[in-house]
Amino acid sequence: MHRIQFTVYGRPVPQGSMVASYNTKDKVARVHHVxxxxxxxxxxxIRLAAIEAGAEVLEGAVQVVVVFGMVRPIRKSKYPTVAPDLDKLVRALLDALDKVCYNDDAQVVSLYAGKVYSTRTEVIVKTYADEAEYETTRRLGEATKSDTSERQLSMSSMWENGGE
Incomplete structure (x- = not known):
């Protein structure tokens, strides 16, 4: 099994909708992210943090665990239930890791993601060691025994303690 863990600092940016524009002078249409x-x-x-942590392109089934750190708003809320949407944050992360941690994000067969108030985003990308490990994860829908490293526990406590 191969496993990489890294931290990305900064405000997470969602990969949202695409916008089309048309340049009448050049008569060229372009599509770009908002x-x-x-x-x-x-x-x-994201790519730089992964590379600095020793990322290599993994083969086979991949699991991704991520906790996105969001800036706490002035109006305090226990949970970061405002924009950006978690699925759009995940889309940006998975696409950024293409050709860095795996060949294509279609290899990601298991994903655990959340948002907390914090100044950092924590990421774990790993391959499944064997079919039994994937089956356990698939059936139980929770992390397997191999995920109980100090970093995983740290991420869990970060999640439970609101990013602290």
């Missing part, structure tokens, strides 16, 4: 520049910078930060 938050193009910010999204490109966030994806670059």
């Amino acid at each position: 938050q193009g520049a910010a999204l490109a910078q966030w994806r670059a930060s």
Whole structure:
């Protein structure tokens, strides 16, 4: 089994909707992300953090565990139930890790994701050691015994303690 863990600092940027524009002078249509520049910078930060942590392109089934750190708003709420949407944050992360941690995000067969108030985003990407490990995860819908490292426990407590 191969496992990589890394931290990404900064404000997570969602990979949201696409927008089409048309340049009448050049007669060229373009499609781009709503938050193009910010999204490109966030994806670059993710890739850099993964590479610095020793990422290699994994083969086979992959599991991703991520806790996104969100800036706490002035109006305090126990849970970060406001934008950006978790699924759009995950989309940006998975696409950023293409060709860095795996060949294609279609290899991700298991994903655990959450949002907390914090200044950092924690990520674990790992391959499944064998079919039994995947089956246990699939049936139980929770992390397996191999995920009880100090880092995983730290992420769990970060999640439970609201990013602290």
